[in-house]
Each structure stands twice: as C-alpha cells, then as structure tokens.
Amino acid sequence: MPLYENLGFTNHPFAKTNADEEPDLESYFVAPPYFDAVVGDANLPSASVVLAPRGAGKTALRRMVESQAVKSQFLAVTYDRFEFGADQTVDDVTLQYHLRNIITRILVSFLSYLSEHPDISKGLSKEEKKQLALFVSTYLGDLTGDRVQELMKELKSLPEKFKTFWSNNVGFMEPVINFILKSNGLDKIDLPDVKQEEKRLTDTYKYQMELLLNLVRKLNFKSIYILIDRVDETEKTGNNPEASYRLIQPIIKDLELLGINGYAFKFFLWDKVEPYYKEDARPDRVQQYSLGWNRLGLKNILKQRLLAYSNQKTGSLNSLLLKQMSIDLDDAICVMANRSPRNMIRFCESILAHQAERDVLSGNIDTASIDQASVVFSGNLCSELYGEDIMKSMQKIGKELFTISYVANDVLKVSGQAVRNKITAWVSSGVLQQVGTIMVPPAKKPVNFYCVVDPSAVRVMHRTETFESFINDRWLPCDHCMTENLFDIELYARENAPSCRSCGREIL
Template identity: 35%
Template sequence: MSYNKLMNNIGFDADPFAKTNADDEERLRMYFIEPPFYNAVYGNPDEADSKIVFAPRGSGKTALKKMIENKSQEDNLLCISYNNFDIGKLKLQEIDMDYHLINIIRLIVVALITSIEEKGLSKLSETDRHYLYLFVKNYLSDIEQIELESSIDSVKNFSDKAKEWWNKFLGPIGIVINVLLTRIGIDKVEIEKFDRQGGSLGRPQYQLQILQRLSSKIGHNSIYVLIDRVDEYSFTGNATNSYKFIKDLLTNLNILEIKGIGFKFFLWDLILEDYQIEARPDRIKYYNLSWKKNQLKSMLSERLKAYSDKKIKSLEDICEFEVNNNSGLGIDDIIILLSQGSPRNIIRICKEILDQQSEINYSHNKITKEAFVKGIEVFSKNYTHESIDERVINDLIKVNRLDFTVRYIYNDVFKFTQQAGISKVKIWQDSGIIEKIGTIQDTIGAKPSNLYIIKSLLVGKYIFSNLDIFEFIETKTYKCKQCGEMLFRDWDINNKSICSNCQVDVEKYKSQISFFD
C-alpha cells in the first residue's frame, strides 16, 4: 500500500516500471519508439520475406516483435509467434530442422483453423479440404491441453473472442477431432471418405508450402512466423548453445525463402559471430538493433506520459533535486547512460529508484536525491552479481580500474607472471565483461600495450561503490569532442586516452558539454 501511495502522490495511475517483459506490457503501443529499420523488418505482407534482428539482452527485441504482432492485426496475414521450446528428453545435438518445422506447422494449423472458423472454407477445393483433414489428424489428434492452449496463444492476428472459440474443444481428454472438423465445415460423409482414402502430407518443407496455399485461398496474403526467446532456456543459456539450437532453421535458405512465408528472427547478438560464418546477407538481410540516446530518452518520456495522463514527461519532473556537473548530463541522461542502450535496464533502474523512495518516505510526492543515489547503487550491485561470476567480481574489485592493460594486471595488481595475466584478461574478454579499445604506451621505450575497458558502466559503478553516481560520472566519463562518443575511463588517474569510436587521442579538460549534442 505504501508503494501505491507513492505512485499516487507522484502522479501515476499505475506503476510505469512494474514490468520488463514486452509481452506483458498492456500499454506498449503508447510508448513504443520505432527503431530505424522497423518497417524493413515488418516488410510487405503482400510479398513476405525473412529478416533477422540481432540485439543484446534487454535491448527491445521482444518489444519489436510485439509491435509486429500488433501491426499484423491490421493487415490481411496469418501471424504466429514461435517462442515456446519444449525439447523433452532430446539432447541439444538432436534438435534439427524437422523439430522446428513440426512445431511451427502445428502453430500454423491452429492459426489456420482459427481463421477458417471466421471465414469459412467455401473457397477450398475437395483436395484442399482433404489436406486440411490430414493436417488436423496429424498435428492435433494427440495434442495435450496445455500444448493446445500455448498454440492458441501463439496465434497473434486474431481477437481474443475469435480464439475463445477453441474453448469448446479444450478438456482433459484432448480434442475430439471429428467434432472439430465438423464445426469448421467438413461434414461426416466427407470425413469418412477422407478416412478411407488416407494420404500423406510429405516432408515438413512441402507441408509449409501446402499451408501457405491454403492460407492464401481463404484470404491471407502471407504467413509471418516470429521467432523469439531462443536464449532464454537452460539448454540455450550461452551463445554457443543458442546458435546450435536455432542454426538449422536460421541458415536454411530453402525454408526461409518459401514464397508467401516470412520468418522474422529476434536473436541474441552474441550469436552473430557464429552466424556470419554461414550468413547470406545477399539473400536474407539482418540488422543490429541499437538505440540512439534520443530514442531512449523519448521512450522513457512516452512511458512516463502513458502512466500519468501525459502530465509527467521526464524523471526530472518528479525529482526534487537538480544535477550540476561538467558533463552536462541531466537526471534522465544519467539513467540512459547507465543503461547503455538497454530499455530493460532503464525500466529496472527507475523501478529501483522508486522502490528506494518508497522505503525512505512513501508520503513524498517527489524523488529525493538520497533515493536516486541509493537506487542506482543497489541496482548496479544486483546487476553485477546477476551478470558476472563472483570470483571475477572479486578480481575486478581488486583491479579497481575501468581501463587497464595486461601489464597492469600482472605487474601491479596480482603480481604474477605475464602469461597468467594474459590468460586472465582473455577469460574476461571471452565472457564479454571487457573489451579491447586500442593501444597505449604504458611504458617508455616498450611496445604499445592493448588497452581494455569494462564494458558495462553499471559494473563499473559497482566496483567504485565508494563514489556516488554523481562523483562517478564526474570522474569516470567524458565525451569525445571529435565524434561525440561518451568515453568511460579512469580520467581521475590519467586525463589522456584514446576514443574507441574514432581512435583520436583524447585529453579530458573541463567544459560544459551536452550529452545529446
């Protein structure tokens, strides 16, 4: 109740940061900001094509997929979402093309039946109805109730009322197939005829082509298959396994170029390197999802407006303090900077700040500086421990730097051999914790050394827990005057470095600059 009171006092009709999963966000349409290639990924429903989107976790892949689902309701197409992967007792190496196609075909069959219930099957020939009979028999005869409910939920371009029609066939004994066929217009005599004739649907690839033709005949221009959440299962938790799981479908041009079917993939960017070995961008175009700072700022603003009857447009509107720093960053800018391009991180950081304000004083109608500082401190700690192994965290705390060379690691911090230092840094780099940004001359007369930085500013903030967020921004960030890139370095230790974006030499000096220049 105290948290709800805080929301009301501030001016929200509900918590704008309660949910981080786009599939659960009822007001997504009100604050969704289109990435530059949104229309290209959606494509032309009259000429369906396959596209791939790569992005880091939390960067809005599911939100993009969700908006394509919503848009599909306005166009004359069949749209299903393939993101529920039950491998049962199969091993990862046993997941092949047929596994994916059989699951996708079942979803399309459910979508097709849903559409036929609305549109009827008068335009289908006897042969078409025979195929429909075989699809229902093959894919729905032994389907379990939970699996059917999941399949119905995967159909995205029909109203809830249309999908409620399936409730007549849900029950502990599964679907009564003949009753289902009768309800969609295949009478008892025709069912008995098809039953006597038998028949085969052929290979899954051919089945997809048949389904596309049936879908077209009842009035759909194309079929969209949206593939998401590949990396969110225990068997796909790392990039290598995620790629192995989806590889057969992702790289099969014969499937991805079936006329009238558009496969839209929303995948973890860490599998891109493996994919590029076999990629054919001349045939299947792929995109890297990245947000500009202005887009993220607009996204935050629109979310705040959606939950406040458009009265609150920024965090600064509901904070009782102001920020003064040499970087020129405002309150919203700091949140966006810490998120490093992740809409999910923005939501979670803001949620933690409001949680802290609720603990400090829920009767307040503004966010205090204390809550803001504490919220970022708590979230950076939680984020770091979620993302990185405890032993590595302890090592990074001991290093106590945002940027460093291998020489610094083995000579100044751990005081062991050069090879041990090289091995440790390589492990951090392979895990995505640090990245190489160039070279520097760290010893007079020696060869230049590779310079590495901690990739996540949230991890950096946790390492420097002795600094509040404003001190951290002041001493560890600087904007390159050449290209405008925000650089994360130990400027308080060395005011000279290189820009990882434009590779020019940078010397930090005091000046008022704008984050969004």
C-alpha cells in the same frame, strides 16, 4: 497509496522487463530505423534476421511486427516455444520437428479465424475440404483442449476472443479433432492416410505449406509471417550461443524453405549467435539487421514510457526530483543502461523501490534513493553477467583504466604472465577491453591499455562516491561515434591524450 501514484503514474511504469508481459507496449514502443523494412511488404514477403543483445528489445520488436498483421493483411504466427524430450538435445532437432510445430501453429491460427467465417468454410471445394481434413488429422490429431490454450498463449497476435472460442467448445483434456471436423463439415481421414502424410513431410513440405497458404488466403490474408524468437531461452540452449544457433539452424540455412512464395520467416536472435550464423548466412538472400540503442534512443524510450504511464503529463524523471541535480538524470540513467532498454527499466525500478523504502508517501524522488539504487542495480547486474570473482578483482584494482604492469606490480603482486591470463578471461567476459596503447615513463615502448567498459562495473568500483559526482567526474560522450565513455581522464599519463574507447579519437 503506492509510490507510483504519488508520483503521478496510473500504473508502475517499470514493473515489467519482459515485452510479452506488457499489454500496452504499442502505446510507448519506439521503432528502430529499419522497422518498416523488417515488417516488409505482405504482397512480396521476404525473410530477415534481427540480431541483438539480450535486453535490447528483440521481443518488443517482434510484438510490434505482430501488431501490423491486421493492417498489412498477413497472418502472424509466433514460434517461440521449443519443447524437448527427456533425452533429446538440440542436435536431435530436425527440420521436420520445426515444420510440424510451425504447421500446427498455422493451422490453429487459420481455424481460429475461420470460426468467424462459416460461409468460407462451407464454400471450400471437395478437394480443399479433404486437404484441410488431412492437415487437421495429421497435425492436430493428438491435440487436446489444454494444449490448444497453451498454443493460444504463444500465438500472441490472435485476438483474445479466440481463446474463449476454443475453451467454450473443447474441454480441457478433450481432443480437438472431433470438434474441428464437425464444425467445418470435414470427413474423418483413415489412419493409413495420416501416417502417409507424416512420412511425406520431409519431401513435400514446400507443397504442404503452399496448400496451407492457399487456404489462409481465403480469409483475405496476403501472406504468412513466421516469427521465430527466444531460441536462447530454452532448457537446452540457455547461455550457450552455439547451442542456440544449432536449434534453429535447420530452418535458417534452408534457403528453399525461406524462399517459399507467400511466406516471410522473421528471426529475432541473440547477437552472440552471429559467429555461428555467419557460416551459413546468405546476406544476398536474407536481409540482416542489428538492433542497438544509443543514449538518445534510450532517452526517447524512457520519455515515451513515462508519458504513457502518466497520461502524457510526465516525460522526464528530472521533473520528479526533490532537488535538482547538476546532471541530467535521464541521461545518466541511459548511460548506466549501457545500450539496453531492459537495464534502463531495471535501474528505474530500483530507484522507485528505494524511494518507496525511504518515503512511500513522497511525491518526489530524492538523490539518496538514486545513489543507493545505482549501487544495488549495478552490483546485481555485474553479479549476473560476470560473477563474484571477476568483480572482486575489479574492485581490488580500483581503477577503470590500467596496464598489465600496474595490476601485476601494484595490485596483485604477481608475474606479468599471470595477469595476462586473468585479463584474457576478463576481456572474454565483456567487462574489459583493450583501448589501444600508451607510453608509461620510463618505458620506451608503448604498453597495452585496458578499460572497464561496463558502466555498472565502474559504478561498483566507485560505489562510495555519490552518483552525481560519479557521473560528473567520468562521463565523456564521444561526438563522433556516440559512445558513452565513463572513465577518469586523470588516469591517463601526461604523455597520452584521452581517447574514445570505441573509435580512438581524442575526446578532449
């Protein structure tokens, strides 16, 4: 019997960190405060942008917007796959490229639903049938059965039955156009007309999308939502925020496109693209939201996930401990997650994995497994985020609060300027930030004070301590801004009061 069953779970609650791979997400999703605003009104749809760090839940939020489609009567069209030619770069991507992909997805979604309503298909006017045939010939003319199945995986709001519909009626490598035209009573379009339609795309995209909307509304949808996600996960964008933004820049800066009546473009973007987006942003026309979680929010996410996977019996990992700790384990996990639901899931998965190694038959979690998991999880995360060189430097410094002179004189034995160059790189990586200035006697002027701000990095620096004492000795929550400070107050000189690394207020 797997460990998770011995712990009382129906399935492993932390097996997946990708929201698209979680079929039961809706049962434990915790909505951010502005969720209803992002969904909006299908009668008066509008564009919006959600910015969030990686792992904060952008895709989960997108999926829950998709889940509102039937109830709110909008057609949800997910656009999260961007394909490139061999020599193509993000700078080669044009508005036409995006519109062709978007219109293709709208058409496949529309035709999927239309398959259940042959009366509507038969009731189309002669002009509407001609227009639909032209759309199908222009945008789906090269589509084969295998490609339709790929699109169905992307169009996640479509019911599973439509995948079966396409696979039953179109062979793997068979063109779909013949089946579509025949099943909907549409005439074939001459090739010159198709080429002309492609040529007119740039000049008439607004008109074309309005025609599509009119067809979609015949199925009782009020509007069309275009949900754009994963722009930073392509082979051409990767970890480059500027390239990620340039990929969708042709869409997001086109206010005429975003303002087309009956359409709502929803962007779910990595927050690192914000500096580039600001150059084009029009907050007066496109609402912007930031997705972030504090400890209490993460704790609720953890609770709902545990309840969903235990038939509502277990809402806290504290109840699974072999021996109760002097800290709240759920709180401690959420502190270490550093505002990230994905990090929280990864840490919990590591705890269960180490417990299984120790005793797979156990019905409890012991503190040794938590200790080991905290170090392994933190080490892996820091290697991914900062690299080995930076973490070796952090471990050598050995303190989460320090000055330049301390590193230069007591640790590295180099010049102050050499340390300043290193600190600039550490700050840029995100592992370190300046947290004000302090007085260090006998100096008469204040000096810059730096703090290691990633809880995982602090844990790696103090990996020989038990997790329980590590949290007890360092966790200082700020009641004002709700920042989870994690440092030893003894590292402050007597002349200086410990203060929150975010808002600067005294925390003792």
